Amino acid sequence: MENNEYTLDMLWDDIQRIPEEAEDDSEVPGIRSREYESKLIIMQMLVGLAKEYSGDTYKDEEKLRLVLGGKVNGNELLSGFLFYISQNPQFDYSWSSMRKRIDSFVDFLTDSIRFLRNVIADTNVLAGKACPGKDLHLVFNDVIDVEKITESPHVFIVMRWENFHRMAAVKEDYHISVVSKENTVVAGNMKAADDVEKLIDQAIEMLNLQPKISE
Numbered sequence: 543m544e545n546n547e548y549t550l551d552m553l554w555d556d557i558q559r560i561p562e563e564a565e566d567d568s569e570v571p572g573i574r575s576r577e578y579e580s581k582l583i584i585m586q587m588l589v590g591l592a593k594e595y596s597g598d599t600y601k602d603e604e605k606l607r608l609v610l611g612g613k614v615n616g617n618e619l620l621s622g623f624l625f626y627i628s629q630n631p632q633f634d635y636s637w638s639s640m641r642k643r644i645d646s647f648v649d650f651l652t653d654s655i656r657f658l659r660n661v662i663a664d665t666n667v668l669a670g671k672a673c674p675g676k677d678l679h680l681v682f683n684d685v686i687d688v689e690k691i692t693e694s695p696h697v698f699i700v701m702r703w704e705n706f707h708r709m710a711a712v713k714e715d716y717h718i719s720v721v722s723k724e725n726t727v728v729a730g731n732m733k734a735a736d737d738v739e740k741l742i743d744q745a746i747e748m749l750n751l752q753p754k755i756s757e
Contacts, residue, residue, distance in 0.1 A: 548665045548695045550596070550658065554589045556699040558582065581706045588709075591651060592658040606655065611648045650710060657712040661686055661699075664718065664738040669696040673746050679721040680742070683708045720745035 591610075600606045614620060624644075628637040665688050668680050678690040685708040689698045719729040720741060727745040732738050 546695050548662060548669055548697055550589050550593050550662060552695065553658075553662065553665075553699050554586065557585060557701045559700075577706075578703060581701075581703055584709070585701065588651075588654045588658060592655045595655060596659070600655075603652065603656070607648060607652045610651050610655075611645075614644055614648055614651070653712050653714070654709065656714065657682075657716055660716060660732070661688070664688075664732070665697050665699065667739050668742060671742055671746065673749070676746065676749050677722050678742075678745070678749075680738075681719040681721055683712060683717050684719070685709055722749055 595606055595609065600609065621641075624640040625637055627633065628640045629635055633640065661682055664680060664682075668678070668688060668690055671678075671690070673690060674692075676690070680688040681702075682688070683705075685702050685705045687700050687702055689700070690696065691698050715731045715733060717729065718732050718738060718741060720727045722745070727748055728741055730737070730741055732741070
């Protein structure tokens with residue numbers, strides 16, 4: 543592989559691209575949704591935070607959580623929005639209840655940043671693999687789809703926008719499916735890039751055996 547690693551900036555560029563078929567086909571999942579632009583804004587926020595807190599200092603989960611907590615609690619617009627939304631009778635005017643959700647929001651941001659870091663690390667593992675003609679994809683939590691391609695940087699990412707709600711449930715352990723021609727070859731819960739590499743190698747080996755099996 544060339545010295546051209548896949549980055550968070552590349553991920554952001556990729557997921558903003560609307561498939562050509564979406565221009566005439568309203569059935570492309572998620573693209574025509576009224577919530578599409580809002581989902582894109584949320585991903586912009588998460589990618590931006592993952593870039594901002596990507597250094598070694600923030601690899602420690604508690605340090606990352608602490609700095610994000612300070613950022614969230616000190617955000618005037620967010621605090622104002624929580625107060626405003628709490629005044630809706632649906633929420634029983636309970637501002638304190640809304641503010642208590644701050645901790646779980648910080649957890650969400652922390653887990654999402656760590657998840658996106660893992661996506662980038664695992665994507666670069668796939669980019670470095672030789673698997674010509676295998677139509678290979680890594681699918682993370684059924685929401686981020688990484689396709690192996692021939693052109694540099696050898697991978698391309700799309701969001702499965704119809705499954706965007708799964709971003710709210712990402713944790714330290716994350717699920718990966720290795721998919722070929724829309725069929726899952728192998729799958730598992732991951733924690734480290736070494737585990738991901740083993741999973742990809744296993745899938746490639748199984749795909750290489752397929753012609754021999756059919757003979």
